[in-house]
Amino acid sequence: MVKSAPPENTNRKPSKLEGLKERSNFLREPVATEILEDTTHFSEEAIQILKFHGSYQQDNRDNRVRGQEKDYQMMLRTRNPGGFVPPQLYLALDNLSNEYGNHTMRITTRQGFQLHGILKKNLKSSIAAIVKNMGSTLGACGDLNRNVMAPAAPYKNKPEYQYAVEYADKIADLLTPQTGAYYEIWLDGEKAISAEESPEVKAARQRNGTGTVFHDNPEEPIYGTHYMPRKFKISVTVPGDNSIDLYTQDLSLVVITDENSELLGFNVFSGGGLGRTHNKEETFARKADEICYVSKEDVYELVKAIVATQRDYGDRSQRRHARLKYLINDWGVEKFRSQVEEYFGKSLEPFRELPEFKYQDYLGWNEQGDGKLFLGISIENGRVKDEGSFQLKTALRKIVEQFNLDVRLTANHNLVFCDIEPDKKAAIEEILQKHGINSDPDKIEPLVRYAMACPALPTCGLAIAESERVIPGILDRIRTLLNQVGLQKEHFVVRMTGCPNGCARPYMAEMGFVGSAPDAYQLWLGGSPNQTRLALPYMERLHQNDLETQLEPMFVYFKESKETEESFGDFCNRVGFDAIREYAAKYETKKVAPGVSDDADGLVETMADSTTAAVTEESDRQVVAIDNTTTAKKLRHRVTVKDDVYSKLKEASESQGKPMTDMVNEAIKAYLEAE
Incomplete structure (x- = not known):
């Protein structure tokens, strides 16, 4: 007899959002109605459902004026398993950021892109353009599986890396919402051409017998009417590679191969998560636990079993207690394993020994393993923009256009160009240098x-x-x-x-x-x-x-x-x-900071209430100039410089490998001595 999924946990009154999900008709309403209305923003109910479609409603707090409507705008987030962005999609996103956004793109820490500043009236056109150019925003936010992460290094001579990317894609497909709402709302029902889904993934989504699937819910066989209690995060990596922060995920899979580099299965971690609330001790950051090993033949069933455990037993009453980490923390790992086994249908195998994990960022020029190269570009805070002589956005676009390169985004919000012919290296370097971009990671300030x-x-x-x-x-x-x-x-x-x-x-x-x-x-x-x-x-x-x-x-x-x-x-x-x-x-602080004389006090304007290196109302930059230190109190004096000076100062700092503060001090000292 086939076992159906158990009823969702109703021991306590569910949160308000659970009701919104239930009434949404599988993520359709009230978004479908409100997107047609000539308004500047969505209602609170629509905002919550809109997240499942990959968008957050925001307002620019810098532009708030008392008595006036907020400066409403939408943030749009893409779904890119393993951080993969084909050139066509990259160029489409770049165009959208200029046409509808704030002229920047931001790489997220989950290997996707975010576009900021999109108005409600342009949201449908933006999402439609992304989908028609081989992209998606479905499931980039909301109470379901988020973007599945994998190492961004495109090694062709290391099969384990290829397995990681392959299964990140397949698991992302397995857990993609099946509702037709996304295409109905944003493409008027037209489903764009996309890569063919693997037959094994299709079969796994429908296969049941242990309670992981809702047989009476064909629109969402895995998620059901209420989707997940909270967001669910997954990564797939290889032994020793922690480029994707595997301990912070709800579920992490680590590729296990044999001596011939053939895939055997995966080690499984579960229960990581970092979100918390100040002054709420019941909320906390938590590392993932070692759970089990699973063979490649059973990996989809194991993923479904863990998702079903969280789906059916996660806290749907208190959202700040709704992540899988709290369920495992409350139950203990052994009880969690026992419940997963029920959904899995058999005993879990023991976790296998792994080497120590190391962080890697794959910056600079690297051998890909097939005669081609890949290039990792460091992108400060993930913000792809042009600023002064630093023309990052323009340079990246030119490289994608000229060489038609695939891109992979990293979990440290950097970018990797893949499949570069060696004879194209010099031309790419010329573009980068012309636009003020450094490709040598050893010349980047390590901090x-x-x-x-x-x-x-x-x-x-x-x-x-x-x-x-x-x-x-x-x-x-x-x-x-x-x-x-x-x-x-x-x-x-x-x-x-x-x-x-x-x-x-x-x-x-x-x-x-x-x-x-x-x-x-x-x-x-x-x-x-x-x-x-x-x-x-x-x-x-x-x-x-x-x-x-x-x-x-x-x-x-x-x-x-x-x-x-x-x-x-x-x-x-x-x-x-x-x-x-x-x-x-x-500790007694030194009376005078090294290199600064006693009479330096008062040389520059004190700006103790300002924000270091932030843009002021006059669009100026503040740079720490002098340390004036006493045993009683340490003051920070700051000077304000114009944006163009700041850009040149930053560029010189990076090229010379010297902190901006030191350069400012040297310049002021030289000027005063010349006087």
Whole structure:
């Protein structure tokens, strides 16, 4: 007898959003009605359903005026399994960002693109253009499986990497919503031509007998009427490659091959997730657990079993407790395995031994393994834009147009060009250099290379503090401080978010900044360089003006007590926060910062209430210029420079490998001495 899926958990009153999903007619309403209305924005109910279609409604907080309507705009997110973007789609997105968006594209930390600034009246045209150019936004947001991640390196001589990409695609297909709502609303019912779905995936979606599928729900056989309790994140990677932050996923699969590189199956991790809420101790970041091994023949059934367990037993009453990580934390791993086995229909096999995972970013020129090359381009905070002499957006478009290259996006919001003929390398380098783009990762400031920040203000409705707009200045100040205390060669993973939801994964960083108030952040320390260990909260509220005061003692302690080759995150984890706080309490800040004389005080305007390296109302840039340090109080003096000067300063800083602060100090000092 075929076992049907059990009724969804109704022990407690479901949240309001559960009712919205039930009444939506499989994600149709009220979006289908409101997209036809001549208004500037959607209703709150439509906003929630719209997420399943890949869009968030936002407003530009920089443009808010009391008594006037908000500056409503839509953020549109693409679904790109494994980060794959064909040239046709890349050019379509670039066009849309100019025609309807804010003239930038942003690479997400889940290997997709986001377009910002799209008006409601242009949303349908934008989504239709994406779909007609081999793309999709379906399932990029909402309570279902999000973009499936995989390493972006296009190795052709390493079969395990090809398996990872193949199964990322197939699992994404398996868990794609089946409702016709998406094509009905955005393409008037016309289903665009797309790659043929694998027959094994089609069969797996319908196959049941253990309760993973709803037989009476052909429109959504896996998700059912209510979809998932919350978002669900999956990655597929290879042993040793943690380029996709595997411990942060609801479900991660690790490719297992035999001695002939033939695929055998997958190791399975489950229960990772980073979103939390300030002052709500019941919410927390959590690493994924080792669950089992599954053969390749059974991998789809195992994925369905884990999805069904979360679907049917995840918390649908309290959304901040609805992720799979809380179910596993509440149940324990053994109970979770037992329930998964019921849906799987047989016992789970033991997890297999794996090598240590390492973080990789695949920047620079690399051998692809088939005689061709691939090129990883570092994109600061994932923002593809033109700014001054730094013409990144123009350069990338020219390369795609001229050489028709496939693109893969990385989980560290960088970009990889694939399948480059060796004789095209010089021409590509010429385009990059002409537009001010550096392709050599060794010439990138390491703090910048390994950092990530979320968009935050002004568009994200959840942002409490700045992130993308201030992290360049924060990193510059950290580099200056490291240089001053004699740690010129040190670097570590810094990540910043404007709120505790963790989109830039700060809780796995060696140093994480999590917005807790305007211009203030929780400080998290102790994650590992390879993102295999959770950081812990060190300070509840660090105002950005106090950055040097708080970090200087721990950097000096690190310099004095670090072990050979020990990273900053490993050091913090080893010595513990009590030891760091004890050292800081006894630490006496140097009276004068290295290279700055006592009479430097007052040379520049104090701007203590401003945001470092953020755009001011006059579109100027603020650059930390002088450290004036006393034992009683540490002040940060800042000077304001025009945008064009800032762009040139940043370009010179990157090309010379020197912090902007040092260059400003040298220029001011030389000017004053000349006087």
